[in-house]
Amino acid sequence: MNSRSILRTRISIGIFLTVLSPASIAQNVAPTNDRNATPATADLSPAVAAATDAQMAERVRQEFRHAWEGYKQYAWGHDELRPLSRGYHDWYAQSLLMTPVDALDTMMLMGLDDEAANTRNYIATHLSFDRDIYVKNFEITIRMLGGLLSSYQLSGDKRLLALADDLGTRLLPAFNSPTGMPYVHVNLKTGAVRGEETNPAEIGTLLIEFGTLSKLTGKTVYYEKAKRALVELYTRRSPIGLVGSGINVKTGKWSDPVSHIGGGIDSYYEYLLKSSILFDDPDCKRMWSSTIGPVNKYVADEAPTGFWYGEANMNTGARIGTDFEALAAFFPGTLALSGDLEHARKLEDSAYKMWILYGIEPEAIDYKTMKIAYNGYELRPEIIESAFYLYRFTGDPRYREMGKVFFDSLVKYCRTDVGYAALSDVAKKTKKDEMESFFLAETLKYLYLLFSPPATLDLSNHVFNTEAHPMHRTW
Ligand code: DMJ
Numbered sequence: 001m002n003s004r005s006i007l008r009t010r011i012s013i014g015i016f017l018t019v020l021s022p023a024s025i026a027q028n029v030a031p032t033n034d035r036n037a038t039p040a041t042a043d044l045s046p047a048v049a050a051a052t053d054a055q056m057a058e059r060v061r062q063e064f065r066h067a068w069e070g071y072k073q074y075a076w077g078h079d080e081l082r083p084l085s086r087g088y089h090d091w092y093a094q095s096l097l098m099t100p101v102d103a104l105d106t107m108m109l110m111g112l113d114d115e116a117a118n119t120r121n122y123i124a125t126h127l128s129f130d131r132d133i134y135v136k137n138f139e140i141t142i143r144m145l146g147g148l149l150s151s152y153q154l155s156g157d158k159r160l161l162a163l164a165d166d167l168g169t170r171l172l173p174a175f176n177s178p179t180g181m182p183y184v185h186v187n188l189k190t191g192a193v194r195g196e197e198t199n200p201a202e203i204g205t206l207l208i209e210f211g212t213l214s215k216l217t218g219k220t221v222y223y224e225k226a227k228r229a230l231v232e233l234y235t236r237r238s239p240i241g242l243v244g245s246g247i248n249v250k251t252g253k254w255s256d257p258v259s260h261i262g263g264g265i266d267s268y269y270e271y272l273l274k275s276s277i278l279f280d281d282p283d284c285k286r287m288w289s290s291t292i293g294p295v296n297k298y299v300a301d302e303a304p305t306g307f308w309y310g311e312a313n314m315n316t317g318a319r320i321g322t323d324f325e326a327l328a329a330f331f332p333g334t335l336a337l338s339g340d341l342e343h344a345r346k347l348e349d350s351a352y353k354m355w356i357l358y359g360i361e362p363e364a365i366d367y368k369t370m371k372i373a374y375n376g377y378e379l380r381p382e383i384i385e386s387a388f389y390l391y392r393f394t395g396d397p398r399y400r401e402m403g404k405v406f407f408d409s410l411v412k413y414c415r416t417d418v419g420y421a422a423l424s425d426v427a428k429k430t431k432k433d434e435m436e437s438f439f440l441a442e443t444l445k446y447l448y449l450l451f452s453p454p455a456t457l458d459l460s461n462h463v464f465n466t467e468a469h470p471m472h473r474t475w
Pocket residue numbers: 001142267327380381382438442466467468
């Protein structure tokens with residue numbers, strides 16, 4: 001989702017900023033009424049800490065089951081659960097089984113074997129892409145193609161690979177623009193395309209899925225098309241090495257020169273790095289290396305309230321904004337994966353301050369004033385994803401302590417009788433009738449993995465796509 005446009009609507013809410021030292025995190029967590037709340041592992045012996053972490057993983061697993069049961073009871077066969085009205089929502093005229101496809105590998109990782117087998121069979125026998133609908137190439141790639149590929153790799157069920165191959169073929173016409181950068185929408189039946197105004201995230205967040213599909217099917221066209229799009233975008237960076245927020249795929253001209261790390265650009269950076277790791281692709285490695293420097297030079301901001309990334313003009317590098325989005329909280333994880341633990345730790349600390357302002361994360365704040373810039377919470381995973389990477393790479397218990405805070409906030413403010421609901425207002429804790437599929441694909445998966453032993457998912461031979469679907473490097 002590109003939330004940047006809605007962030008322009010600023011609401012001013014006076015708030016007091018509580019700055020936490022690392023040692024005080026466990027004591028200054030968001031309040032919880034949960035009877036099962038666990039103490040901070042930092043204070044415990046290793047054996048007790050391990051047992052506590054196992055308990056936490058189990059609690060996350062139970063909450064996944066709760067949300068999944070709600071989906072099954074009230075939205076089965078549809079894209080998403082409506083967690084307040086107990087109904088369902090489909091993205092298009094026909095359902096693409098988005099929640100089951102997005103959630104399936106989480107079930108497998110959690111060891112929910114019967115549920116996973118039933119869901120896999122249902123998908124294999126009911127999902128069809130032979131639909132006369134225009135779909136969003138980016139969203140369908142990261143959620144559906146990514147979900148089918150990781151679930152295929154985890155289960156060995158070739159029906160899932162066949163579905164992925166069919167979907168990949170139907171999405172390919174999106175790349176048939178004069179520049180090779182994809183149109184926003186493509187019709188799954190006719191191959192017709194529309195939407196020439198797009199952004200770096202929608203262009204540059206395709207190679208992990210299309211590249212994996214190439215590796216698993218032997219069809220090189222997928223890798224070539226997605227990589228060309230990435231390279232065409234990178235080639236259009238400014239002389240100082242930044243990309244903007246809007247670009248036209250027909251003309252190749254920028255329509256919005258604002259550079260940042262939030263929605264609309266975010267996963268472009270992520271895929272430069274991750275594609276270099278997953279495919280050992282030297283071009284991606286070079287593109288990542290020459291991108292992160294300018295981002296740290298112009299977009300990063302050592303502000304009085306912490307270390308952040310704001311907005312800068314892609315051509316001049318001038319600072320033009322100090323908003324930080326929930327979506328941008330993926331960046332500590334990407335920095336950690338790149339080896340830059342110093343910036344990763346500092347940015348996660350800043351994002352944590354944002355979470356505890358109201359006990360749950362607003363969609364965006366102005367870090368200069370620490371006031372809310374957009375007040376919803378969409379059940380997003382990014383800050384949890386980063387805590388997961390940081391815990392894996394540092395072993396520092398503070399990231400599991402943060403994870404407990406995130407989990408307790410979710411249970412306290414977003415849980416409903418039949419699932420989990422996004423919030424329209426984090427200050428008032430007003431729920432809204434939405435549970436996006438990424439809550440099951442990402443938010444609960446990263447929480448579960450944060451508290452699980454590393455062997456649950458071996459990071460040395462897996463790379464997560466931006467929807468938390470792990471791609472197993474078998475090549
Ligand atoms: C997910 O679909 C993906 O993580 C994407 O990269 C960004 N938006 C959502 C989660 O917030």
